[in-house]
Amino acid sequence: MVYPTHHKRIVEDLMGGKFILSNEDHYNSLKENDKFYQEFFKLSFDLELVIKPEFSYLLSKESQENFSRDVSIFVAILCYELDKDGQNFMEMLDYHEFNYEEIDRYFENSSFIDLIENNKTLKDQDSRRTLINGMARRNIVHKSFEDRFVFTQAHRVFIEFAKELAMRKMAVSQPEATNEN
Amino acid sequence: MIKAEPRTILNFLHTYFDVVRDLFEFQSHDGLISKEAFDMIVKKHGQQNIVGKLKEYRIVRNIGSDYEMRDVYFKMMEFLLFEFKPLLPETIEKYKGAISELYMKIRLGENHDREILQERIKNISHQIREFVDLVERNAFRLLSETRDLKSNIERVEYRDKVHKASFWIEYYILPLNKILDVNHSESVTNKLVEVSEYANRKRLDFGDETIRTEFEKLYSQLIQTNQDLLRQSKILTNELLPLLERIRTESLILTGFIEFLRHPYRTQTPPLLKGSRTMVYAKDMLFKVKEFFEQFENQESVYYEESDAQFDKWIFDRDLFKTQLNAELPVKDFFGWCSQMLLKEFPNIETEKFFAITGLLFDEDLNVEFPKKDERTIIETLNSRINLPKIKIETPAKI
Numbered sequence: 001m002v003y004p005t006h007h008k009r010i011v012e013d014l015m016g017g018k019f020i021l022s023n024e025d026h027y028n029s030l031k032e033n034d035k036f037y038q039e040f041f042k043l044s045f046d047l048e049l050v051i052k053p054e055f056s057y058l059l060s061k062e063s064q065e066n067f068s069r070d071v072s073i074f075v076a077i078l079c080y081e082l083d084k085d086g087q088n089f090m091e092m093l094d095y096h097e098f099n100y101e102e103i104d105r106y107f108e109n110s111s112f113i114d115l116i117e118n119n120k121t122l123k124d125q126d127s128r129r130t131l132i133n134g135m136a137r138r139n140i141v142h143k144s145f146e147d148r149f150v151f152t153q154a155h156r157v158f159i160e161f162a163k164e165l166a167m168r169k170m171a172v173s174q175p176e177a178t179n180e181n
Numbered sequence: 182m183i184k185a186e187p188r189t190i191l192n193f194l195h196t197y198f199d200v201v202r203d204l205f206e207f208q209s210h211d212g213l214i215s216k217e218a219f220d221m222i223v224k225k226h227g228q229q230n231i232v233g234k235l236k237e238y239r240i241v242r243n244i245g246s247d248y249e250m251r252d253v254y255f256k257m258m259e260f261l262l263f264e265f266k267p268l269l270p271e272t273i274e275k276y277k278g279a280i281s282e283l284y285m286k287i288r289l290g291e292n293h294d295r296e297i298l299q300e301r302i303k304n305i306s307h308q309i310r311e312f313v314d315l316v317e318r319n320a321f322r323l324l325s326e327t328r329d330l331k332s333n334i335e336r337v338e339y340r341d342k343v344h345k346a347s348f349w350i351e352y353y354i355l356p357l358n359k360i361l362d363v364n365h366s367e368s369v370t371n372k373l374v375e376v377s378e379y380a381n382r383k384r385l386d387f388g389d390e391t392i393r394t395e396f397e398k399l400y401s402q403l404i405q406t407n408q409d410l411l412r413q414s415k416i417l418t419n420e421l422l423p424l425l426e427r428i429r430t431e432s433l434i435l436t437g438f439i440e441f442l443r444h445p446y447r448t449q450t451p452p453l454l455k456g457s458r459t460m461v462y463a464k465d466m467l468f469k470v471k472e473f474f475e476q477f478e479n480q481e482s483v484y485y486e487e488s489d490a491q492f493d494k495w496i497f498d499r500d501l502f503k504t505q506l507n508a509e510l511p512v513k514d515f516f517g518w519c520s521q522m523l524l525k526e527f528p529n530i531e532t533e534k535f536f537a538i539t540g541l542l543f544d545e546d547l548n549v550e551f552p553k554k555d556e557r558t559i560i561e562t563l564n565s566r567i568n569l570p571k572i573k574i575e576t577p578a579k580i
Binding site: 014015017047057058059060061062065067068069071072073075076077079080083084086089090109111112113115138157158159160161162163164165166167169170173 | 324334335336412415416419420423426427430432433434435436437438439440441442445446448450451452453454455
């Protein structure tokens, strides 16, 4: 049997919990062989493959995954603080190059300080560096220098998550209005 | 006087927590628990039989035909559920009077009765603790209210949002800011700084040691208090005062994030695959280490019986061999020399004895020279054949 090009890299990256981004060589091969890979991951590992126009990743069966929770808290606090600072947080996530000092300033002055201090991946500068390095390994951020990074398109997973959560809460809070819409 | 043990009351609260929470929530909303509401709540939980215990443990008391949760339980529930009622800053400001008065009395009564001075210091410390606690609870509640406004999950009109925000700013946020503003001469924080400076002086120069210790404790408390108040003041300045400006913009994404941050550990986050990492140690390392240590957990007694049989007791005499080596320097093949020394004394070479002598090589006094070519020597012991390099020991250079 002939496997698609970059097969090994595709499987290794996805099974390593990495996002494959649309600007990477093996993304095209993955997208061209969409059906094959959907079936491959389902039959081999019982995992669901998500292919979006900008990135691709595997869904976990484990609902209590700490890394995802920690990144969600990180992104949520960052967006809240950016907005408080008068910034357009969506533009910042799309285009801004963050540096560690800036991140530390936002987190250390945040009113979510109790939450931050009680989360072992966010509680201090070193923990946050480790989390950002973990995000870089998964392609959620790209480290441009040792102390600088930009978010990749993979951050949209967390944005979508926030949107869906808001919709669900709003549906509970104003069921009639939502039904009318 | 309550007959029940404290632990029994706590067990009761644990068992009937849902009833107590409903009573608390009703009182938070209405200020009092009407008889109808009280009966309805206990009936809803099917616990009509606990009414007597609720009174006996002094959790609720009668107000006419209605009920009220006692303050200590009400505050505990507020704390446990993190649902604080916003207090009007006037309620908090009263601490300024209490703290100022105690401070004045402490200063004026420095040279009077020692015991009353000690009591006053303890009292001012208690007042400060209560004050900080109230400020923190109020700031927390205000933050929660303002985040609600920003999140706007109910999607109220902008005009209504501005109305609400103005209300919070005018009656709660601005007055609280005044209380916390250290640069304002009339603020409580300013008074606390003054008390802190005074306590700092007195912890060093007060004549009586017991009182000095009390001042020391007060000073330590005030350092922490001032830091906590500064943090609250920062939150007010950065987050609450610019509320009107902040609620201008609205975003569904931010609403989602704010709602998520309310209960981040109770909300299901995107299900990302946990990457498997190759470890430098074996996967079953933990079990192997456990197994290794488990063998020492139950040690059986071991009996040792001395044997009369003769055995070879050879002890390596380092000094003797070193003297001989020094006498024969330079030695062209150190390991060969070791084997010769043993053969002088024994018919065969035992590996253990051979390695004991080779230990001389680590002596720092020896001038060791390694071969430039691959010159080897083979030593045959009773159970091994050892292939070793020819190491030369030179005569030490004379200085």
